[in-house]
Amino acid sequence: MFKVPDHQVAGHRASQGVLGPLIDDSGRFYKPLQSDERGSNEVVFYTQFSSNKEIPNHIRKFFSVYYDTQLIEASDGSGLLPHLVLEDITSTRTNPSIMDVKIGSRTWYPQASEDYITKCLMKDRQTTSLPLGFRISGLQIYGSEQSGYWKPDKKRVLGFTAEDVRVVLRKFVSSNSSDDFGTEPDCAFAAAVYGGSTGILAQLLKLKAWFEDQTIYHFYSCSVLMVYEKEPILNGKSPSAAVKLVDFAHVLDGQGVIDHNFLGGLCSLIKFISEILKDQPHDLTKDNSGSEIACANDCNKI
């Protein structure tokens, strides 16, 4: 009944002896609770968030639906373990291209232990978190039935430089992305995926507006997941581009202050993506679903 997700791009992957998330056929995603306070923190967050009436509906849709916490057989064979039962974001998608972007130049918070702070600070300095305000944690880009996915391994991804990130954000929406870093990405799907009134940039801008105002939560070490499907675009249909927030083991009470760390990183990601859209020739200002892309307006707005 439970199986290992096909489209996981970051975090530990379930296997014999390794604890990781599972999915079922009904579109649910089972995330094992980490045994320390991170597990309980994430349950507290989902429970509290689900019933929080201050969250506008247009923001709630950036979060996976939370169903329950359930005891199921752990993937590592260690017996029954509590799992968060969430919506499986990829269950309705065929060959999704996915990118996991950890937001914030700082993944640690003042109240954490000195050991934890030292470890996070080192990783923030070794990756692009510090210079860019975000780092890519994992990704897969669908090429074609023949080429399959381009899915660089974890070590490779964490070694991305600022320039690599710029290229990978272009490759993510290109038709020639199945090889490695050799070819100049053509950004053929930039307008359809990043642009448009329902594209990724428009969604990130909605999230940004909320983060400029909300003082309820501070999201440390949380990721923006960007997902879309390439094949529908080739058939003149919508790529179903979606932005989701994931990983809430380090969410803190905002105590009346905005999450300036997340907001700064989010604005940096937005700037990278709007620059890709700006570079597109003007005759591409219509996406394949026929609606105007958001670039012209949004580039002024941001």
Add this chain to the structure above:
Amino acid sequence: MFKVPDHQVAGHRASQGVLGPLIDDSGRFYKPLQSDERGSNEVVFYTQFSSNKEIPNHIRKFFSVYYDTQLIEASDGSGLLPHLVLEDITSTRTNPSIMDVKIGSRTWYPQASEDYITKCLMKDRQTTSLPLGFRISGLQIYGSEQSGYWKPDKKRVLGFTAEDVRVVLRKFVSSNSSDDFGTEPDCAFAAAVYGGSTGILAQLLKLKAWFEDQTIYHFYSCSVLMVYEKEPILNGKSPSAAVKLVDFAHVLDGQGVIDHNFLGGLCSLIKFISEILKDQPHDLTKDNSGSEIACANDCNKI
């Protein structure tokens, strides 16, 4: 000809044996060049910025006019020393209330020495920089001819908690601010100073829009200076509220990335100030100069 500025609120104050800035009667401010690379960095910044054609005029006015670098007698009696010659922001103002707010949760940059990083990180953690994304570095609030200025000393200011900062930003625009933390600030001048189409909030929002887009500079350890005059308000005139950026000894090339650290902190300051405006009774939506305050619109915008 040269004298010690009356209205300096942060940094070393010139005196016998102490190096500090000086002013003259013609409205010029002489800032001694720090002997290490900070001094030369600041000269390079002002020189480059002055001739940079990419800076829009509505942004240039947030920076002091830079005239020259000049050898003058240092305040500490050490002989001739190069000084930056800048516009004296306070020369045209009588009894200015001033607040120096160092922006950014991080005052260090990756390329700095480990010693410098350790020192800055400790200070960022000990002050409100980390939780709020900014810290107050100094201030003076004019009360009346009788009470003079409320000007807490440096140690006191750096010890401000998040709650203190919230109160001080209210005291800054209050008519009953001459005493210490005893009285609830009345925010009598909030609409006139923070609000309005030319008020401090409107100016900070213009600065924010630029920081969402500009990738030329990263401003580490740079301050937003907020200045206004109380007495004109009482006579139905404009408080001449101004926002200026100061201290550019740690400006780095942005390398095509926005300054997410400065932007995050600026958005946090903006949120604090807009909350003060939101708290104002609705019949105060006109400032004393008769123009509508920016609150209603800007609170939606941010």
